[in-house]
Amino acid sequence: MKISxxxxxxxxxxxxxxxxxxxxxxxxxxxxxxxEISEKYLEQxxxxxSRAGFVRSVRGSQGGYQLANPPEEYTVGMILRLMEGELSPxxxxxxxxxxxxxxxxxxxxxxxxxxxxxxxVVDNITLADLVKSYNEKGTCEYFI
Amino acid sequence: MKISxxxxxxxxxxxxxxxxxxxxxxxxxxxxxxxEISEKYLEQxxxxxSRAGFVRSVRGSQGGYQLANPPEEYTVGMILRLMEGELSPxxxxxxxxxxxxxxxxxxxxxxxxxxxxxxxVVDNITLADLVKSYNEKGTCEYFI
DNA sequence: TTAATTCATATCATTTCGATATGTTTTAAT
DNA sequence: ATTAAAACATATCGAAATGATATGAATTAA
Numbered sequence: 001m002k003i004s005x006x007x008x009x010x011x012x013x014x015x016x017x018x019x020x021x022x023x024x025x026x027x028x029x030x031x032x033x034x035x036e037i038s039e040k041y042l043e044q045x046x047x048x049x050s051r052a053g054f055v056r057s058v059r060g061s062q063g064g065y066q067l068a069n070p071p072e073e074y075t076v077g078m079i080l081r082l083m084e085g086e087l088s089p090x091x092x093x094x095x096x097x098x099x100x101x102x103x104x105x106x107x108x109x110x111x112x113x114x115x116x117x118x119x120x121v122v123d124n125i126t127l128a129d130l131v132k133s134y135n136e137k138g139t140c141e142y143f144i
Numbered sequence: 145m146k147i148s149x150x151x152x153x154x155x156x157x158x159x160x161x162x163x164x165x166x167x168x169x170x171x172x173x174x175x176x177x178x179x180e181i182s183e184k185y186l187e188q189x190x191x192x193x194s195r196a197g198f199v200r201s202v203r204g205s206q207g208g209y210q211l212a213n214p215p216e217e218y219t220v221g222m223i224l225r226l227m228e229g230e231l232s233p234x235x236x237x238x239x240x241x242x243x244x245x246x247x248x249x250x251x252x253x254x255x256x257x258x259x260x261x262x263x264x265v266v267d268n269i270t271l272a273d274l275v276k277s278y279n280e281k282g283t284c285e286y287f288i
Numbered sequence: 289t290t291a292a293t294t295c296a297t298a299t300c301a302t303t304t305c306g307a308t309a310t311g312t313t314t315t316a317a318t
Numbered sequence: 319a320t321t322a323a324a325a326c327a328t329a330t331c332g333a334a335a336t337g338a339t340a341t342g343a344a345t346t347a348a
Contacts, residue, residue: 003233003255003263005306011251027324036245041307047326060315063329076254089147101180106278107155108268111147112218117261118145125254134250136202171293185338191295204346205292264335 007083009037010045014079017055018127019134020070025057025064045083052082071131077122087122088115151227153181154189158223161199162215162271163278171199182219189227196226215275221266231266232259 005124016031026044032039036128046065050057055065055076068072079086085094090111160175172190176183189252190209194201199209211218224231229238234255236243246252 001145001228001231001233002235003145004304008234008251010302011254015250038307039341043325043327044307050325058315058326059313059325061321062316063314063324084145087145089145090152091146092212105282106159106274106281107152110155110266110274111263113269114262116264118258121257121261122254123331125257126207130250130254133253137248148335173293181339184340187294188338198316202346203294203344205290206347207293207345208293209294 003080006045006083007080007139009035009042009078010049010083011076012037013042013046014049014054014067014074014127015130015134016030017065017067018074018131021071024091025062025066028062030064048077048082054079054082067127071127074121074127076125076130077119078125080122086115132137147224147227151224153186154193154227155180155223156181156221157190158193158198158211158218158271159274159278161209161211161265162218162275163213165215167210169206169210171208174208181186192226193223198223198226211271212265215271218271219267220269220274221263224266231262239270 001058004104009045013031016034020026028042029039031037032042046055049055050065054068054069057063057065077087088094088111090108091124092102092105093111093115099105152191152287156179157175160178164170172186173183175181179186190199193199194209198212200212201209221231232238232255234252236246236249237255237259238253243249258267
């Protein structure tokens, strides 16, 4: 039941962009430094994020990334789903017909409830909420 | 964010024992047939379950397993934790001191909420609840 | 004695994870 | 023009986890 580093790093990356949402383009190198994450690994991650249209990019010297929309418009769920796929504890919830026991299945109700509970959390927290938490935590240069 | 087959199979196994909770000892072979799961794989799983004291076993011919306690006393959470470990989306929630960014961490609040939401589901469903669902689903020989 | 069963380990193929490596293309600054 | 910085693209790789299978020993009722 773990979220992969890709999902976690993507959230930190997006939160970094949200906190530094000044209009400037931020190079991935800065984020890698601040977050202490491998630059090359972050490049892979932001490539996915960029293709999804969550960020704008400018190539070349002085280039970088910025959020495509205001932090209010990104939920944690959007970001996690992009990297992790559906937030289901079992595949059968997302692949109808994948299980021929589905009609007489009892435990699927449990998995469904878990999925709903998780989604209820992640779809109701935005980057703006996290920026607020960050600011309330006092003066600190970094975060996780 | 997936639950492994061990966790899922363990729940089906325990539910099978709960449904067939007649006082008899049930060989793993029967359960493997009913659940269409590899017998040898189920053996590994029930070994863990047995060591935790969740079931009683009798060796030899006519031997098998039965629940050590009534179905009401087993939550889904107990069974999943036994196979999967803590139901946290990130390790840092369970390993204090594992992360040196913990003090200035913002995203950990998200992970904590996810964990709480999942636990709230699985710790409030018992095998007895699932047996009830099973019986309400009508006459069917099998379940998942 | 035999067959059925739990119990114990070892092994194994495949996939996933978490990266690293090696470029290319683009662009601002010099 | 040249250079350095940066996005973009793709391949590779070691380690761990996953999901089993294999082999056999110990126990017990029939």
